[in-house]
Amino acid sequence: MSQPFLFNPLDEATRRNPYALYARGRSEFPVFAHEGLPLRLFSIFRHEDCQAILRDDQTWSNVFRIEETQVQSDLAALDAEFGEPPPPSMLGTDGAEHARLRSLVNKAFTPRIVQRLEPRMHEIADELIHVAIEKGTVDLVETLTYPLPVTIIAEIIGVPAGDRARFKAWSDEAVSVLGTGFFGSLDVERLKRQRRLLEQMRGYFVPLAEERKRTPKDDLLTGLVQAEHEGSQLTQDEMLSMLVLILVAGNETTTTLIGNAVLELLGHPDQLARLRADPSLLPSAIEEVLRFSSPVQFDPRRATRTVELRGHKVERDDVVLCWLGSANRDEALCEQPHRFDIRRDRTAHLAFGFGVHFCLGANLARLEAQAALGSLLQHTRSFERVDDLPLPLPLHPSPVFRGVTSLPLRLTPA
Numbered sequence: 001m002s003q004p005f006l007f008n009p010l011d012e013a014t015r016r017n018p019y020a021l022y023a024r025g026r027s028e029f030p031v032f033a034h035e036g037l038p039l040r041l042f043s044i045f046r047h048e049d050c051q052a053i054l055r056d057d058q059t060w061s062n063v064f065r066i067e068e069t070q071v072q073s074d075l076a077a078l079d080a081e082f083g084e085p086p087p088p089s090m091l092g093t094d095g096a097e098h099a100r101l102r103s104l105v106n107k108a109f110t111p112r113i114v115q116r117l118e119p120r121m122h123e124i125a126d127e128l129i130h131v132a133i134e135k136g137t138v139d140l141v142e143t144l145t146y147p148l149p150v151t152i153i154a155e156i157i158g159v160p161a162g163d164r165a166r167f168k169a170w171s172d173e174a175v176s177v178l179g180t181g182f183f184g185s186l187d188v189e190r191l192k193r194q195r196r197l198l199e200q201m202r203g204y205f206v207p208l209a210e211e212r213k214r215t216p217k218d219d220l221l222t223g224l225v226q227a228e229h230e231g232s233q234l235t236q237d238e239m240l241s242m243l244v245l246i247l248v249a250g251n252e253t254t255t256t257l258i259g260n261a262v263l264e265l266l267g268h269p270d271q272l273a274r275l276r277a278d279p280s281l282l283p284s285a286i287e288e289v290l291r292f293s294s295p296v297q298f299d300p301r302r303a304t305r306t307v308e309l310r311g312h313k314v315e316r317d318d319v320v321l322c323w324l325g326s327a328n329r330d331e332a333l334c335e336q337p338h339r340f341d342i343r344r345d346r347t348a349h350l351a352f353g354f355g356v357h358f359c360l361g362a363n364l365a366r367l368e369a370q371a372a373l374g375s376l377l378q379h380t381r382s383f384e385r386v387d388d389l390p391l392p393l394p395l396h397p398s399p400v401f402r403g404v405t406s407l408p409l410r411l412t413p414a
């Protein structure tokens with residue numbers, strides 16, 4: 001008799017090594033109905049199915065009602081304490097509303113604009129690596145993988161990078177609840193912390209925005225403030241939601257990508273040697289890390305109507321989780337998907353999502369990861385895990401992410 005398929009995305013062992021379960025999901029349970037949760041939830045494992053769902057934004061919405069279903073009785077009390085909930089960011093909107101919000105920030109992330117930031121990325125990465133090398137033994141998350149993306153995004157938005165400790169605290173808090181609501185582990189205390197966090201961010205950003213109204217600069221904050229001015233396109237709360245999204249989406253993900261790149265290279269010394277011998281492989285190496293060890297493991301959607309998925313009736317308001325981490329290891333996507341091969345031709349991986357919500361920062365993230373890894377390789381002869389520190393490494397608190405929050409390494413200079 002075949003074993004029952006126990007797929008619990010919050011389970012620590014599953015999160016550490018989900019790939020065998022994903023493979024079984026793809027072959028035997030491509031659409032898997034979770035049981036015992038407060039909402040009807042399905043996991044989707046095949047590349048073809050994930051892509052089809054993400055492509056069809058008529059049937060599949062990005063607007064969720066998780067809070068309503070789970071902490072309904074407490075929501076009124078929350079609103080009484082904190083006022084109206086913040087409006088959703090572009091990530092949590094559909095259709096024309098989404099297009100309007102996205103068009104306001106698109107300009108800041110075009111390939112040409114992002115390319116112009118490349119020298120700055122190398123400069124920052126080099127500075128960070130030099131400090132790390134001086135120390136010899138470091139937590140790479142603290143010294144490189146976190147500070148690089150946050151410094152760049154702070155410069156794009158136009159806020160002092162010196163405030164990055166504050167951004168990190170906000171980002172950690174905001175990210176910690178991400179995705180937990182789907183599995184019934186959202187509670188009102190967490191929501192309260194989120195609302196408080198937003199108040200802190202409001203207190204930080206609103207005076208800066210006011211300053212930009214008086215004295216415009218060449219940055220994203222000025223762009224957003226002007227958008228707010230012209231025909232009241234963007235309200236102050238929408239602007240805040242946008243900044244929270246960019247600050248959080250842009251940092252945590254890229255930090256995780258760089259960390260995963262280092263871990264995969266350490267786990268595959270032949271590939272590391274190959275990359276050291278030929279640094280022109282950096283772009284394809286990063287692409288392979290995105291596929292093989294995807295920072296974002298799942299992308300959720302809500303059904304807007306009843307549909308049938310491989311024999312399952314998915315009803316309106318049911319939620320599906322597209323497992324990008326599984327789709328990217330699908331045998332139908334590439335040959336030998338479980339082999340980490342930095343020379344692989346570019347695959348149609350879904351690490352940045354697909355369709356209208358395709359990651360706004362994909363170009364930025366790729367270049368940042370290349371700069372970070374490039375500097376690390378150039379300025380070190382070798383790097384290794386520090387064995388005497390406690391293992392296993394701490395996993396990310398949110399089930400959306402797969403990566404570590406600390407990465408102690410010993411660096412030997414070139």
Ligand code: HEM
Pocket residue numbers: 062090091092102109245246249250251253254257295296299300350351352353354356357358359360361362364365
């Ligand atoms: C390795 C790094 C990154 C990964 C893996 C990643 C992944 C993703 C994914 C999977 C989505 C799709 C969400 C959906 O379909 O609902 C997304 C959307 C988004 N990402 Fe990223 N991201 C990364 C870096 C960044 C950076 C650096 C930024 C900085 C601006 C950014 C900003 C956004 C925004 C604003 C959206 C929402 C787009 C929309 O709703 O139209 N991301 N990202």
